[in-house]
Amino acid sequence: MAMVERYTPSARWFHWLITGIFLELVLSGLLIFIPWLTSGMVGTWIRLIHRIGAVILVGAPVIFALVSWKRAWYFVREAFMWGKGDIGWLRAAPGYYFGGDPRLMPPQGYINTGMKLYRLAILFGGVVFVITGLILWFFKGVISPEVFQWCVIIHDVTFIVAIGMFFLHFQLAVFHPRMDEGLLSMVDGKVSGVYAKSHHGIWYGKITEKKEDSSATSS
Amino acid sequence: MAKAILYDATKCMACRACQVACKQWNELPAEMTTNRGTYENPPDLSPQTWIKIKFIEMEKEGKLDWLFTRQACMHCTDAACVEVCPTGALSYHELGFVQYERDKCCGCGYCAEFCPFGVPKLESGRITGVGVMDKCTFCIDRVTNGLEPACVKTCPTGALIIGDRNELVAEGRARVEALKADGYSNAYLYGEDELGGLHVLYVLADRPSVYGLLEEPEFPVLASVRENIFRPFAWITWGVVAAGLALNVLVARARQVRGKEES
Numbered sequence A: 001m002a003m004v005e006r007y008t009p010s011a012r013w014f015h016w017l018i019t020g021i022f023l024e025l026v027l028s029g030l031l032i033f034i035p036w037l038t039s040g041m042v043g044t045w046i047r048l049i050h051r052i053g054a055v056i057l058v059g060a061p062v063i064f065a066l067v068s069w070k071r072a073w074y075f076v077r078e079a080f081m082w083g084k085g086d087i088g089w090l091r092a093a094p095g096y097y098f099g100g101d102p103r104l105m106p107p108q109g110y111i112n113t114g115m116k117l118y119r120l121a122i123l124f125g126g127v128v129f130v131i132t133g134l135i136l137w138f139f140k141g142v143i144s145p146e147v148f149q150w151c152v153i154i155h156d157v158t159f160i161v162a163i164g165m166f167f168l169h170f171q172l173a174v175f176h177p178r179m180d181e182g183l184l185s186m187v188d189g190k191v192s193g194v195y196a197k198s199h200h201g202i203w204y205g206k207i208t209e210k211k212e213d214s215s216a217t218s219s
Numbered sequence B: 001m002a003k004a005i006l007y008d009a010t011k012c013m014a015c016r017a018c019q020v021a022c023k024q025w026n027e028l029p030a031e032m033t034t035n036r037g038t039y040e041n042p043p044d045l046s047p048q049t050w051i052k053i054k055f056i057e058m059e060k061e062g063k064l065d066w067l068f069t070r071q072a073c074m075h076c077t078d079a080a081c082v083e084v085c086p087t088g089a090l091s092y093h094e095l096g097f098v099q100y101e102r103d104k105c106c107g108c109g110y111c112a113e114f115c116p117f118g119v120p121k122l123e124s125g126r127i128t129g130v131g132v133m134d135k136c137t138f139c140i141d142r143v144t145n146g147l148e149p150a151c152v153k154t155c156p157t158g159a160l161i162i163g164d165r166n167e168l169v170a171e172g173r174a175r176v177e178a179l180k181a182d183g184y185s186n187a188y189l190y191g192e193d194e195l196g197g198l199h200v201l202y203v204l205a206d207r208p209s210v211y212g213l214l215e216e217p218e219f220p221v222l223a224s225v226r227e228n229i230f231r232p233f234a235w236i237t238w239g240v241v242a243a244g245l246a247l248n249v250l251v252a253r254a255r256q257v258r259g260k261e262e263s
Helices: A009-031 A041-067 A069-078 A084-097 A113-138 A145-175 A182-188 A193-199 A201-218 B017-026 B080-084 B110-114 B150-154 B165-181 B221-254
Strands: A003-005 A190-192 B003-008 B051-060 B063-072 B090-092 B098-100 B121-124 B131-134 B160-164 B188-190 B200-204
Touching: A003 A193, A009 A041, A009 A145, A009 A182, A041 A069, A041 A113, A069 A113, A084 A113, A113 A145, A145 A182, A145 B110, A145 B221, A182 A190, A190 A193, A193 A201, B003 B165, B017 B051, B017 B150, B063 B200, B080 B090, B080 B110, B080 B221, B150 B160, B160 B165, B165 B188, B165 B200
Parallel strands: B003 B200
Antiparallel strands: A003 A190, B003 B160, B051 B063, B090 B098, B121 B131, B188 B200
16 A cells, blocks of 8 residues: 655644754753752743743744644644544553554544544643743733742643653654554655554545545546 | 841831941942832832831821831741742751842742742843842841841841840840730730741731731742642652553563554
8 A cells, every 4th residue: 555645744844843842841941940050040041941932832833823724723623523433442542552452443533532632632731831821921020929829830730741741742653663653754744554544544544535536537 | 056137116216227228238229219108118129129117007096106117038947939949049048047149040030929928029021031039138248257237237226136046036025025014915026936937036016917917927838839749749750651651662562563564
């Protein structure tokens, strides 16, 4: 079976931009807690770099959405499209990811249930990050100390969860034998037909159907 | 041996020489203020004003009562600012007070947001966040060289004295007892036990709240949650997640799972 396109060049560029900025924010968020490193101007710079990163991390999706609002809207909507296959995924996932029989996993769409959950977490976690971050940035000394303190704590919790989620994403894309085309697909945009069929059966069915349709009409 | 400052509100005449002496010794500029109908000036502590006298006008038994109190860093034994400071700019000095090294401040301002007394003050760029906090240093340069803090040195009425904390607690108690014997039944020694014991003790003729002081200042719960639970908890969480994911990969590899060869 031939290779199929999974990620467009713009999606891949966007992914790696977000990856870079996310890691910059994680690092600057972590380093600020190392006293010998951050004292004085170094700490001031780290805080400034954190803010610049935040502007890019929020700004990039906004620009993406303005340029290509249909894709952005679908990106959000996709996470909310749940069906029978998702229940099946939840049942089969533990066995599947620990190397059980893949036939127990019901066919999945373009993104599977785990990806939907991940995307929901990113969407909601992102909103929490942005709201608390904006308050920490612009409302210091304006808003009541209690609210500020809560924002610090919530920003912390979201940070702790986000790093755990990053580990999961990294593990699946890079190390998990069952996702052995994960990383490469985000580099060159393609997955093999076999991989597409076994991991995203419903999606693979749709794109091959389309191809057959178009080849039928053109001939 | 812990040092402390004893402030006796009943001896204070609000001359504000302490404010001036503090500015002079620490080379802090004056601030432009406007007349707000009170002698109390400036309106609040700021990076340029580390100590000020608060004026309270109130009615007591049909007569005007004019109360004065000192507003500056309390130098807590359990200081929230020290807990949340990420750079170590704030720390506990061996003499008991809260030491501040301005060169180390990164301007995050968490100390200002977590201090129960709202003492640390920060002026920073709204966009860049660049700035430095300032507060009373207990005149560390003077005190560690055998001199009194500037505010204490200048106080003409003896409302401010410095000494070993234990001795000043005893002195404060005696003064409070004397006040009570004089009919000030609510007289109170503030700072003896508050927040683990303050290193600025207040002899008050009435309840702390009458002077605009917190009756029961509390160490902010979220500060201790953050420092004592989240910090270790975060690393444990990430460790557990990483170990679980590694185990998952090992199991899947051992079962010779391959993505491509599935039906």
